Amino acid sequence: xxxxxxxxxxxxxxxxxxxxxxxxxxxxxxxxVATPRVGVVRVAAVQMRFxxxxxxxxxxxxxxxxxxxxxxxxxxxxxxxEDVGMMLFGILxxxxxxxxxxxMEEALARIGPDLSVSSIVELVGKSAERIYLSVFSRLAxxxxxxxxxxxxxxxxxDGRVYNIAYLFGPRGQLMGTQLKCHxxxxxxxxxxxxxxxLVVLDTPIGRVAQPICMDATYxxxxxxxxxxxxEVVCLPVADPDxxxxxxxxxxxxxxxxxxSGVYGIQSCMVGxxxxxxxxxxxxxxxxxxxxxxxxGVLAQALSDDEEIVLADLDMDALRAFRKEEPxxxxxxxxxxxxxxxxxxxxxxxxxxxxxx
Amino acid sequence: MSAAELTVxxxxxxxxxxxxxxxxxxxMLSHIAGAGVPTESLxxxxxxxxxxxxxxxxxxxxxxxxxxxxxxxxxxEASYLAIGEELARERHIxxxxxxxxxxxxxxxxxxxxxxxxxGRLLGWQEQTHAYLWEAELIAAAEVAVxxxxxxxxxxxxxxxxxxxxxxxxxxxxxxxxLVAPLAPIAPYGSARAMAGxxxxxxxxxxxxxxxxxxxxxxxxxxxxxxxxxxxxELTPGETGxxxxxxxxxxxxxxxxxxxxxxxxxxxxxYPLLRHLNPDLYRRHxxxxxxxxx
Numbered sequence: 001x002x003x004x005x006x007x008x009x010x011x012x013x014x015x016x017x018x019x020x021x022x023x024x025x026x027x028x029x030x031x032x033v034a035t036p037r038v039g040v041v042r043v044a045a046v047q048m049r050f051x052x053x054x055x056x057x058x059x060x061x062x063x064x065x066x067x068x069x070x071x072x073x074x075x076x077x078x079x080x081x082e083d084v085g086m087m088l089f090g091i092l093x094x095x096x097x098x099x100x101x102x103x104m105e106e107a108l109a110r111i112g113p114d115l116s117v118s119s120i121v122e123l124v125g126k127s128a129e130r131i132y133l134s135v136f137s138r139l140a141x142x143x144x145x146x147x148x149x150x151x152x153x154x155x156x157x158d159g160r161v162y163n164i165a166y167l168f169g170p171r172g173q174l175m176g177t178q179l180k181c182h183x184x185x186x187x188x189x190x191x192x193x194x195x196x197x198l199v200v201l202d203t204p205i206g207r208v209a210q211p212i213c214m215d216a217t218y219x220x221x222x223x224x225x226x227x228x229x230x231e232v233v234c235l236p237v238a239d240p241d242x243x244x245x246x247x248x249x250x251x252x253x254x255x256x257x258x259x260s261g262v263y264g265i266q267s268c269m270v271g272x273x274x275x276x277x278x279x280x281x282x283x284x285x286x287x288x289x290x291x292x293x294x295x296g297v298l299a300q301a302l303s304d305d306e307e308i309v310l311a312d313l314d315m316d317a318l319r320a321f322r323k324e325e326p327x328x329x330x331x332x333x334x335x336x337x338x339x340x341x342x343x344x345x346x347x348x349x350x351x352x353x354x355x356x
Numbered sequence: 357m358s359a360a361e362l363t364v365x366x367x368x369x370x371x372x373x374x375x376x377x378x379x380x381x382x383x384m385l386s387h388i389a390g391a392g393v394p395t396e397s398l399x400x401x402x403x404x405x406x407x408x409x410x411x412x413x414x415x416x417x418x419x420x421x422x423x424x425x426x427x428x429x430x431x432x433e434a435s436y437l438a439i440g441e442e443l444a445r446e447r448h449i450x451x452x453x454x455x456x457x458x459x460x461x462x463x464x465x466x467x468x469x470x471x472x473x474x475g476r477l478l479g480w481q482e483q484t485h486a487y488l489w490e491a492e493l494i495a496a497a498e499v500a501v502x503x504x505x506x507x508x509x510x511x512x513x514x515x516x517x518x519x520x521x522x523x524x525x526x527x528x529x530x531x532x533x534l535v536a537p538l539a540p541i542a543p544y545g546s547a548r549a550m551a552g553x554x555x556x557x558x559x560x561x562x563x564x565x566x567x568x569x570x571x572x573x574x575x576x577x578x579x580x581x582x583x584x585x586x587x588x589e590l591t592p593g594e595t596g597x598x599x600x601x602x603x604x605x606x607x608x609x610x611x612x613x614x615x616x617x618x619x620x621x622x623x624x625x626y627p628l629l630r631h632l633n634p635d636l637y638r639r640h641x642x643x644x645x646x647x648x649x
Contacts, residue, residue: 181633185626196636218632219520219559224640245594247601250550251558258551259520288547295547327515328486332497337525339641342634 015056015091016127018134024057025064025138039316041205043232043263044075045309047282047301048150049271050083050238052090052099056131059088066308067139067147073310077146077205081269081282082163082213082238085152088128089120103275118161118191121153125161129154133166133174141172146203148234150267151180151212153192160193165210165236167201176201180212181221186240187214198224206231206315213237216252216266219259226260231318233262237280238269244279244304254296257285261322263313270304279304284311290321362505363397364533364563365611368582368604370571371539374408377435381443388447391609395448396473398504402569402580403468403513403539405454406436416574422492426459433458437469437477445475450504454569455513455537463492466513468537470502478502481511485519499526507532507563507616512553514538517566523556527629532616534562539569542579549581549603554596557585561623563614581605584612589622 046066053059063084070078089095098107108115129152136149151165163180179195180187198221200209209230215221216235225233235253257264268280283300291298298311367387374380384401393399410428415421425432436456444451455468466483482496493514499522501510510526510533517523517536526534536553549566557564568580581603588594595601598612623629 181636182631185631188631194631194633196633196639198636198640214631217559217628219524220632220637223520224637227640243594245588247593247595248588251555251588255551255555255559259518288551294545296551324488326488327519328488328495330485330495330497333484333495334521334641336497338521339634339638341525341528342632342637 011093012091012124012127016130017056018130021056021060021131021135022138024060025135025142039314041076041232041313041315042074043077043265043284043311043313044070044073044079045265045267045282045284045299045301046070046078046080047268047270047305047307047309048081048084049306050269050273050278051087051271052095052273053087054090054095056091056135059131060135062087063135064139066306067143069308070310071143071145073308075145075310077148077208077232077234077265079148079234079265079267080150080236081267082151082236083153083269084150084236085128085132085154088131088152089124091127091131092120092124099274107274116191117153118155121161122155125153125155128152136166136168137172137174140168140170144170146170146175146205146208148208148210148236148265148267150236161191162193162195163187163212165212165234167203167208167210167234170204175203176210178210178212180215182214182218184214184240198228200225200228200230208232208234210234210236213239213252216256219256222256222260222262226262230262231315232313233257233264235264235266237266238278239280240276241279242277246281249280254283254285258287258296261287261318261325263318268301270306282307282309284309284313286313286318287321290314290317360506360617361613361615362507362533363394363611363613364565364584365391365393365397365399365609366565366567366582366584367401367609368568368570368580369402369405369608371405371569371573371578372408372571373412377409377439380406380409380435381439384439384443384453385447387609388443388449391611393447393449393611396450396505397611398450398452398509398533398535398565399447400452400535400537400565400567401454402567403455403537404457404569404573404578405539406432406439406456407573409435412574414574416576418489418491421457422459422462422464425457425464429457429459432456440469440471441475441477444471444473448473452511452535452537455539460494463494465494465496468511468513470504470509470511472504481513483513483516484522485515487515490514499529501526501529501531504533507614509533509535512536512556517552517556520556520559523560523562527560527562532562532619533614534560534564536564536566538566538580539573539578540580542577544579544581546603554583554585558587558596559628561587561619561626561628563619582607582610584610584614586614587619587622589626590618
């Protein structure tokens with residue numbers, strides 16, 4: 001390792017010491033938590049504007065302000081957007097010079113030859129992760145709430161970069177993680193790897209899952225989660241589609257909720273970074289029959305900027321609804337086609353016959 | 357018409373009764389002629405339209421339906437097939453003459469036939485998933501895909517557009533166009549509709565055609581819709597609808613020229629299915645059979 005690189009790593013290690021973030025958080029500021037009704041859970045989707053943050057303190061203050069707002073609204077579960085942790089890439093020394101370029105490719109070329117986004121994750125990831133985990137854990141404990149901390153890219157022990165979602169419990173404990181299982185083509189180009197397991201967690205509010213963004217483009221994710229007992233699905237999103245088209249946004253969580261009989265909480269990243277523009281409206285969704293206007297929407301962001309969206313989830317109503325699914329399952333149909341229908345799409349499979 | 361495109365024509369029609377098969381054929385023919393349908397097009401009538409051949413006093417409430425169909429509908433299948441064959445041949449079109457409920461040895465089935473421009477029966481598709489209230493419906497376990505001009509077509513009946521496994525199987529079997537001749541029980545709002553075929557078209561990157569029966573169907577209200585769909589990226593305003601955004605309620609016919617090359621280019625540009633995670637699904641379905649949907 002060159003001395004310069006060693007120095008960068010050392011400075012990152014210094015910058016990520018938990019004390020810095022915790023000092024920025026100061027004394028806990030509990031929100032005015034509403035008296036919960038039996039069987040009803042108030043949840044919040046945080047719509048957040050992306051910006052690179054250059055210190056642990058700045059990250060802690062930014063996140064804590066949003067948690068405080070959600071707590072003031074009485075939220076017991078708060079969901080953050082995908083790639084929240086990537087904001088911490090700003091702790092990389094002289095990062096502002098990198099971001100002055102026009103595109104991700106140019107930014108990487110400025111840092112060094114043959115670098116990819118995965119290389120940056122390898123360099124800054126551990127320090128960023130340390131700050132990220134300590135801030136969200138502390139906030140969950142301070143406010144006594146569950147926090148789905150969005151996600152961040154992390155290099156795992158096998159040397160591969162995964163996009164990982166984290167759920168913290170009301171004592172600040174890490175309740176579970178979820179690797180993103182379906183990549184954006186862009187993430188595949190960046191060298192990210194896909195996870196191959198879906199996790200449902202037992203929590204004080206019910207059974208919760210936390211797939212990430214593109215996972216909701218594929219109904220299979222939600223069929224599996226629902227079959228494993230998921231009741232509330234948190235979906236951190238960072239959609240790099242500059243169009244902000246409302247029809248395109250109907251292709252994600254909303255239909256999956258209708259197919260699977262779960263509640264869905266979608267938290268969107270908005271704003272721009274380098275040549276990427278994130279769009280989307282955060283929302284809290286339910287099966288059509290469980291929403292007052294029959295449109296499957298309990299609450300939705302009103303703007304394209306930072307916003308907290310709140311709604312109450314009636315868990316008893318959901319459980320009653322799931323006992324009477326309106327369409328009968330067809331076991332013979334499933335047996336006839338699944339999983340064989342994916343033959344040819346299996347990674348490393350011998351046959352490419354059905355691959356288009 | 358270019359050999360590389362397929363004109364699809366769908367109808368949204370009020371249910372009515374017919375005195376005999378000749379009258380049903382005449383009504384269908386007038387709609388085809390009125391729409392100026394080119395030869396080799398795919399024409400799709402609303403689901404259950406041919407049930408108008410049954411006596412008007414028949415009750416369609418679910419309990420005992422199979423037995424009532426058995427008593428009243430002895431000739432329904434033969435009439436439906438004959439009309440489909442003749443119309444397809446005479447107009448030289450691909451044709452789905454709606455769908456029919458047909459009595460089975462136990463219960464009943466919901467089926468639709470597809471004819472080619474020579475009047476040959478390409479095949480039947482049966483509904484594979486039943487609503488809870490369709491207690492006597494026998495659900496099929498297989499779906500098929502047929503070559504229709506330059507495209508491969510799959511049919512979805514009844515609840516099938518709301519079961520994503522069905523469209524996924526059809527797509528992975530090569531379907532480029534998903535066709536749903538429906539007669540949905542009222543109320544059938546836009547939200548429920550958007551969660552159906554529109555959604556399947558988006559998540560599988562296919563074209564789609566939904567036709568609908570409206571009005572009073574015997575003693576039930578039906579509220580079908582009409583639309584031609586494509587992935588958002590291939591439609592004006594990126595709405596996923598050909599023509600104006602939303603479902604057609606004020607007109608009886610909608611047509612569109614579909615170019616498979618556009619679809620294949622999109623699939624190449626944004627290869628959604630290449631990022632399926634079959635290892636994940638395989639493990640779930642093989643290791644946790646008790647957790648199958």
